[in-house]
Amino acid sequence: MQTTKISDHLSISAQPSLSEFQGFRDKGFAAVVNARPDEEEPGQAGNAAERDAANSAGLSYTFIPVTGATTTEADIRAFQSALAGAKGPVLAHCKTGTRALLLHTLGEVLDGRMEPDDILAYGQSFGLDLSSAIKWLARHYARRPLVKGFYDPRTSSVQYVVSDPDTGNCVIIDPVLDFDEKSGATSTKNADALLAYVAENQLIVEWILDTHPHADHFSAAHYLKEKTGAPTAIGERVVDVQRLWKDIYNWPALRTDGSQWDRLFAHGDQFRVGSIDVRVLYSPGHTLASITYVIGDAAFVHDTIFMPDGGTARADFPGGDARKLWHSIQDILSLSDETRLFTGHDYRPGERTARWESTVGEQKRSNPHLAGVTEDAFVELREARDRTLPMPKLILHALQVNLRGGRLPEPEENGRRYLKFPLDALKGAAW
Structure with missing residues (x-):
């Protein structure tokens, strides 16, 4: 499978097969980012199978499923975090590589390292159309x-x-x-x-x-x-x-x-x-x-x-x-x-x-x-x-504080604060 080098730390690709994951390690990659939602097309490997393949190959793995219409700033920042936390070069993929490059490019623009006017030419230099990034930024700034x-x-x-x-x-x-x-x-x-x-x-x-x-x-x-x-x-x-x-x-x-x-x-x-x-x-x-x-x-x-x-x-x-x-x-x-x-x-x-x-x-x-x-x-x-869910583990702790607008209990004579909660007051035991 062909990969496209974006920088020393990032390459992108189209959808890889599971059998190719072992080879990614041999090519020097330390991590894989999957930017593709599950079930986009029949026969797609999917997140769970890719995670297993990455783990078997000794690669770290991050799942950031996006579409052009639903990409958010949280996705962009998650992509940046995945790159920053990787212990070596990262291979990011979607169906064609476009969404992976989109996440990277939007982060560069939001952080001031790239001008919006340069986006189209940047995408074209890798043979990809990034016009959706222009539209995303217009919506974002409005x-x-x-x-x-x-x-x-x-x-x-x-x-x-x-x-x-x-x-x-x-x-x-x-x-x-x-x-x-x-x-x-x-x-x-x-x-x-x-x-x-x-x-x-x-x-x-x-x-x-x-x-x-x-x-x-x-x-x-x-x-x-x-x-x-x-x-x-x-x-x-x-x-x-x-x-x-x-x-x-x-x-x-x-x-x-x-x-x-x-x-x-x-x-x-x-x-x-x-x-x-x-x-x-x-x-x-x-x-x-x-x-x-x-x-x-x-x-x-x-x-x-x-x-x-x-x-x-x-x-x-x-x-x-x-x-x-x-x-x-x-x-x-x-x-x-x-x-x-x-x-x-x-x-x-x-x-x-x-x-x-x-x-x-x-x-x-x-x-x-x-x-x-x-x-x-x-x-x-x-x-x-x-009926299948246990109570939140902090419900009896948290409500004592939150019913008072976030105030912790007052200190007692020894200077320490104490929480008090009832036994057997709620259904939903963890067992």
């Missing part, structure tokens, strides 16, 4: 707001800094406070990365927003408020979640009026990020209090809809409801097909790289929980799947 996602692999969570490029104002959505359940240690590594991005880009934080009280990570909202002075907010139905969990925790001192946040948003509330309009949708189902933030042409849909290959969120937490989740999702899908959707988690199906951006149209077409599915079928599917 979007409002700008969205920077930060993925936390320990909790599979996605945090966002969402900014107005015209004013430099921004909001932070669903920030993570680091917690290691084995040692009990806490850290602000994730939150400090958000602050570093804000400082580097000279942004002004207007709001720190949570979409709901999270069950799988601690919220860094309180810490970020202390650092930035920006107000915190969540949906007004958080008071119902507080009342529910106050009983579960036997926690008489917990205030259940939502006063731990500076503002409680109701369905239909509006505000602005700089010059960009924001609208709040009440989106129950995953939790009683879940809300969606529609900011310009982007909607932050928390744990209602995952990426199309990941389906939808569970609805079996206390206060959850699969039928309500269906109706919340339909409200989101009633937005224009071009609306960008940003999810709160990505569990990386097929061990692909993390992704968090899709569109309404893409979800309608290709999410197997939604495309061509009726309400009753969705409820049956969701409830059946939820």
